[in-house]
Amino acid sequence: VIEELLPSSVTSASMTGDDANGEPLAEELALVAAAVPSRRQEFISGRSCARRALSELGENCGPILRGPQREPLWPRGIVGSITHCRGYRAAAVGRMMQVRTIGIDAELHDALPAGVLKSISVGQERDWIASAPAGVHWDRVLFSAKESIYKAWFPLTRSALGFDEAIVRFDPLRRTFHAELRPAPHPLAPDPTQCAPTAFDGRFLVRDGLVLTAIVLPAH
Numbered sequence: 410v411i412e413e414l415l416p417s418s419v420t421s422a423s424m425t426g427d428d429a430n431g432e433p434l435a436e437e438l439a440l441v442a443a444a445v446p447s448r449r450q451e452f453i454s455g456r457s458c459a460r461r462a463l464s465e466l467g468e469n470c471g472p473i474l475r476g477p478q479r480e481p482l483w484p485r486g487i488v489g490s491i492t493h494c495r496g497y498r499a500a501a502v503g504r505m506m507q508v509r510t511i512g513i514d515a516e517l518h519d520a521l522p523a524g525v526l527k528s529i530s531v532g533q534e535r536d537w538i539a540s541a542p543a544g545v546h547w548d549r550v551l552f553s554a555k556e557s558i559y560k561a562w563f564p565l566t567r568s569a570l571g572f573d574e575a576i577v578r579f580d581p582l583r584r585t586f587h588a589e590l591r592p593a594p595h596p597l598a599p600d601p602t603q604c605a606p607t608a609f610d611g612r613f614l615v616r617d618g619l620v621l622t623a624i625v626l627p628a629h
């Protein structure tokens with residue numbers, strides 16, 4: 410379902426459950442050798458989705474290794490994003506010529522645990538959620554949007570972004586969101602010469618027990 414949120418410049422692959430027949434690459438397996446089996450599975454399946462999405466883009470690639478902040482290391486000229494939650498794994502990739510950054514996220518569609526909303530939101534987001542259309546766990550959609558924001562933000566800036574530094578507004582009818590990015594000046598904040606984005610536009614979908622969000626920032 411993630412492809413519904415993505416433009417034609419981006420290819421994607423997803424799976425429900427895990428890739429039982431897939432051949433994990435030794436270099437990728439080594440990265441999760443010490444992890445619990447469920448973590449190993451999601452990591453390998455996410456990589457398998459990434460390779461399928463890359464091959465749809467015309468790229469055959471070897472192992473997708475991991476950077477120091479856990480970010481996937483894509484082949485030269487490629488940007489992308491990986492997500493997994495219980496029962497769903499997905500990856501989306503694009504060419505830097507067309508796409509500046511991608512962030513995707515999948516979550517189970519249920520309410521956040523008590524107390525979590527306050528720590529991932531600002532007052533105006535909570536006020537909106539309090540009067541938002543019924544039938545959707547908007548707290549979870551907000552959380553997912555912020556995870557997508559971070560995954561799109563980090564590869565561009567290589568810096569942190571607090572949950573209170575992206576202010577999200579949803580359009581429930583269009584199933585879109587707009588995020589104002591307001592990183593506080595701190596040592597890890599992006600260098601302004603990097604031309605860090607000041608806003609992201611994203612899309613969301615709530616279906617089959619999942620919340621999916623995606624941000625694709627075009628190159629131009």
Ligand SMILES: CC(C)(COP(=O)(O)OP(=O)(O)OC[C@H]1O[C@@H](n2cnc3c(N)ncnc32)[C@H](O)[C@@H]1OP(=O)(O)O)[C@@H](O)C(=O)NCCC(=O)NCCS
Binds near residue numbers: 455514575
């Ligand atoms: C990194 C993070 C966003 C991952 O989200 P998640 O919902 O926990 O997990 P998901 O399964 O959806 O995504 C995990 C994938 O994100 C990707 N990822 C991890 N760190 C990343 C980073 N720094 N930049 C880009 N992608 C990253 C990886 O591909 C990872 O999967 P893998 O380890 O199997 O390769 C989250 O753990 C995190 O650190 N959040 C804190 C920062 C944040 O969200 N700030 C809010 C900004 S508004």
